[in-house]
Amino acid sequence: MLPGETAIIAGFSDPELSVKLLEMGFLPGTAVRFNFTAPLGDPVCVSVSGYDLSLRIAEAAVISIVN
Amino acid sequence: MGLERKLKIALTGKPNSGKSSLFNRLTGLKQKVGNFPGVTVDKRTGTCQLDDHTVAEIIDLPGIYSLYPRSLDEKIVSEIFADPDHRDYPDKVVVIADATNLKSCLLLLTQMIDLGIPTVLALNMVDLAAKSGLSIDVNKLSSTLDVPVVLINAREGHGLDKLKKSLAEPLSPSASRIFPIAPEIIPAVNIIRAEFKLTSDYAAYLYLQQADALKFLSVRQKEFIRQLAKQYDAFPGKYQGAETIHRYGFIQDILNKIILRLPNPEWKRSSYRLDRVFTHKIWGYVIFFGVLFLIFQSIFAWAQVPMDWIDRSFAYLSTYLSKKLPEGPLFELIAKGIVPGIGGIVIFIPQIAMLFAFISILEETGYMARVVFLMDKLMSKVGLSGKSVVPLMSGWACAIPAIMATRTIDHWKDRLITIFVTPFMSCSARLPVFTILVGLIIPDKKLLGFFNLQGLALMGLYVLGFVAAILSALILKMIIRTKERSYLIMEMPTYRMPKWSNVGYNIIEKTKTFVFEAGKVILAISIILWVLASYGPPQEMNRAKEVVRSETQNKTITPQVFDDRVAAYKLEHSYAGIIGKAMEPAIRPLGYDWKIGIALITSFVAREVFVGTIATIYSLGSTEDQPTIKNRLKSEINPDTGGPRFTPAVGFSLLVFYTLAMQCASTLAIVKRETKGWKWPLLQLGYMTGLAYLSAFVVYQVLS
Numbered sequence: 001m002l003p004g005e006t007a008i009i010a011g012f013s014d015p016e017l018s019v020k021l022l023e024m025g026f027l028p029g030t031a032v033r034f035n036f037t038a039p040l041g042d043p044v045c046v047s048v049s050g051y052d053l054s055l056r057i058a059e060a061a062v063i064s065i066v067n
Numbered sequence: 068m069g070l071e072r073k074l075k076i077a078l079t080g081k082p083n084s085g086k087s088s089l090f091n092r093l094t095g096l097k098q099k100v101g102n103f104p105g106v107t108v109d110k111r112t113g114t115c116q117l118d119d120h121t122v123a124e125i126i127d128l129p130g131i132y133s134l135y136p137r138s139l140d141e142k143i144v145s146e147i148f149a150d151p152d153h154r155d156y157p158d159k160v161v162v163i164a165d166a167t168n169l170k171s172c173l174l175l176l177t178q179m180i181d182l183g184i185p186t187v188l189a190l191n192m193v194d195l196a197a198k199s200g201l202s203i204d205v206n207k208l209s210s211t212l213d214v215p216v217v218l219i220n221a222r223e224g225h226g227l228d229k230l231k232k233s234l235a236e237p238l239s240p241s242a243s244r245i246f247p248i249a250p251e252i253i254p255a256v257n258i259i260r261a262e263f264k265l266t267s268d269y270a271a272y273l274y275l276q277q278a279d280a281l282k283f284l285s286v287r288q289k290e291f292i293r294q295l296a297k298q299y300d301a302f303p304g305k306y307q308g309a310e311t312i313h314r315y316g317f318i319q320d321i322l323n324k325i326i327l328r329l330p331n332p333e334w335k336r337s338s339y340r341l342d343r344v345f346t347h348k349i350w351g352y353v354i355f356f357g358v359l360f361l362i363f364q365s366i367f368a369w370a371q372v373p374m375d376w377i378d379r380s381f382a383y384l385s386t387y388l389s390k391k392l393p394e395g396p397l398f399e400l401i402a403k404g405i406v407p408g409i410g411g412i413v414i415f416i417p418q419i420a421m422l423f424a425f426i427s428i429l430e431e432t433g434y435m436a437r438v439v440f441l442m443d444k445l446m447s448k449v450g451l452s453g454k455s456v457v458p459l460m461s462g463w464a465c466a467i468p469a470i471m472a473t474r475t476i477d478h479w480k481d482r483l484i485t486i487f488v489t490p491f492m493s494c495s496a497r498l499p500v501f502t503i504l505v506g507l508i509i510p511d512k513k514l515l516g517f518f519n520l521q522g523l524a525l526m527g528l529y530v531l532g533f534v535a536a537i538l539s540a541l542i543l544k545m546i547i548r549t550k551e552r553s554y555l556i557m558e559m560p561t562y563r564m565p566k567w568s569n570v571g572y573n574i575i576e577k578t579k580t581f582v583f584e585a586g587k588v589i590l591a592i593s594i595i596l597w598v599l600a601s602y603g604p605p606q607e608m609n610r611a612k613e614v615v616r617s618e619t620q621n622k623t624i625t626p627q628v629f630d631d632r633v634a635a636y637k638l639e640h641s642y643a644g645i646i647g648k649a650m651e652p653a654i655r656p657l658g659y660d661w662k663i664g665i666a667l668i669t670s671f672v673a674r675e676v677f678v679g680t681i682a683t684i685y686s687l688g689s690t691e692d693q694p695t696i697k698n699r700l701k702s703e704i705n706p707d708t709g710g711p712r713f714t715p716a717v718g719f720s721l722l723v724f725y726t727l728a729m730q731c732a733s734t735l736a737i738v739k740r741e742t743k744g745w746k747w748p749l750l751q752l753g754y755m756t757g758l759a760y761l762s763a764f765v766v767y768q769v770l771s
Contacts, residue, residue, distance in 0.1 A: 039348035
């Protein structure tokens with residue numbers, strides 16, 4: 001995904017992290033917007049469920065999106 | 068009812084939902100900070116008069132997203148709610164929710180409802196919600212959930228009377244049940260519910276799902292639940308994902324019904340525009356280092372003014388008391404042991420207050436999350452987190468407030484490593500020691516006509532401390548194992564102006580914590596060291612004047628010089644002196660003699676004491692005049708070599724030792740307070756002293 005793009009969440013590839021992500025509002029079927037990257041390339045800032053979150057790229061990589 | 072009732076009310080909610088503002092509003096200054104037993108999480112409680120008949124004890128629980136325990140904070144909260152016998156188990160719960168961000172705030176509320184605890188929903192930031200164009204049907208929200216809903220603005224204090232009133236009224240738990248427990252485990256849930264006499268199926272379900280995380284259960288009880296879970300194939304976490312999705316589905320249904328108008332997405336615009344500057348690849352760092360510099364400047368330079376004032380006042384009080392009080396060991400203890408000891412605690416207050424003023428402003432405005440965002444990649448490489456930056460840099464001024472500032476790091480391992488390595492950062496107390504020794508062994512010359520050699524040496528010492536901190540963090544990253552996984556999924560709050568009263572409460576809270584909790588240990592250590600340095604075997608101490616008199620028989624000396632010599636003789640024969648002499652074989656390989664040994668012992672209370680002790684032991688009285696001390700040290704002869712005592716090798720060895728050794732009772736005390744035990748401070752003391760000893764040994768052996 002590129003900054004500014006929006007996608008629909010399909011699921012997660014890491015069961016342990018998925019629970020945390022679900023709690024924070026990353027729900028399958030909802031939209032997530034990739035806002036921008038930190039200057040050093042990691043972490044990233046996204047919008048989901050009506051608020052903004054930052055997460056590391058390794059954590060974001062767990063989320064799969066609907067093509 | 069004429070009798071006053073004391074209700075227990077717990078405040079819970081997601082981080083950044085305004086929980087502390089509400090807590091400050093409800094309790095004012097009637098709050099205190101304690102500990103949850105056995106863990107490193109602060110427990111803030113306070114009292115609040117709800118109406119004429121009702122007083123409530125308000126407990127501010129750590130901010131959490133849901134009842135599933137992962138971090139320490141979350142574990143505390145789920146333990147309280149799962150255990151009706153817990154001393155903090157509340158009569159009522161206030162779930163505070165950010166109205167502009169309802170969805171993720173309601174998750175916890177649905178769990179509270181299922182637990183069957185009487186709950187009130189406080190919708191906060193209704194002013195912002197209105198500004199954003201959001202419109203909510205509050206009555207419908209309340210009737211759908213069967214929970215009273217109160218609109219508040221915690222920052223301004225609006226709606227608090229209504230909230231208090233609704234808390235004072237009798238409140239029954241919500242009749243709705245949101246999460247249906249899977250049919251195949253219902254028998255197991257019923258067994259647990261009966262066995263532990265629980266009030267809700269959901270509580271029993273939580274037992275079944277996370278028995279191992281609930282510390283109040285006995286081994287036998289845990290085993291009982293484990294067997295049951297095995298029998299019904301309900302392994303821990305099995306239903307957790309499904310539960311969260313179900314709850315969010317339920318919340319979305321409600322939101323669809325109660326949101327009359329969606330917010331205009333434009334309202335966050337100014338916040339996004341600020342982010343473009345604050346997280347810019349150049350300006351972001353320029354601003355951040357500017358802020359760091361300002362913090363550093365304030366605790367390094369500005370705090371110095373009140374600190375000097377405190378220092379002088381206590382010194383004056385001590386001299387005044389020792390003149391006024393009658394003679395006797397008890398009065399001497401008060402005037403020369405206890406009063407300076409208390410002064411040694413009070414002196415930290417300006418730095419703590421200033422650092423926490425800055426930190427709470429950074430937190431309140433939402434900028435702290437951006438600091439983490441900017442620095443996380445760099446810091447995570449050495450086992451620290453983006454949140455370690457501010458404490459670590461503050462360590463250059465003073466490790467005490469810096470270590471207290473690690474509270475903002477929620478991940479325990481990251482926090483522990485930051486606490487562990489922060490004392491390596493060269494603090495301002497090392498500066499008097501550095502300047503004396505650098506001035507002594509390094510010529511005041513310029514290199515290439517530009518760089519002052521002494522300045523370069525001083526900078527080198529700061530770099531050495533920094534490198535030691537980073538390398539130690541790397542080592543610790545590999546050694547410390549935790550089950551908790553380090554992740555950085557954190558909210559980026561919308562920027563807003565700080566609420567100054569919250570900043571004030573935070574400063575008061577941190578200062579109180581330091582004075583009353585770390586203060587005890589600091590006072591105890593400083594009194595012990597004072598006793599060691601002032602008392603010795605009586606026959607030797609009583610002879611002091613006689614001996615000095617006979618030594619100086621044929622010389623004419625002023626009474627001042629005589630007194631200084633007596634003081635030196637007494638220190639030499641005090642218990643500290645005896646220990647210093649006894650440890651001479653151990654410190655000889657570093658190039659030190661017993662006189663330096665005594666200074667090492669006395670300066671354990673605080674590094675700068677080194678200078679005062681050296682002055683006393685070399686019969687200079689209590690002067691702190693640097694040139695005088697420097698000249699005296701220069702002329703000191705090493706009896707073994709006939710050359711000067713303070714050779715460059717000895718000087719460098721001492722400099723390295725003071726850069727790396729802990730040598731600070733207050734740091735020890737604050738680490739004990741922050742890690743809730745003696746294990747980590749003692750490990751840290753051992754590690755730092757060991758490293759300092761070895762490094763000083765190598766330096767001395769190579770140079771001499």
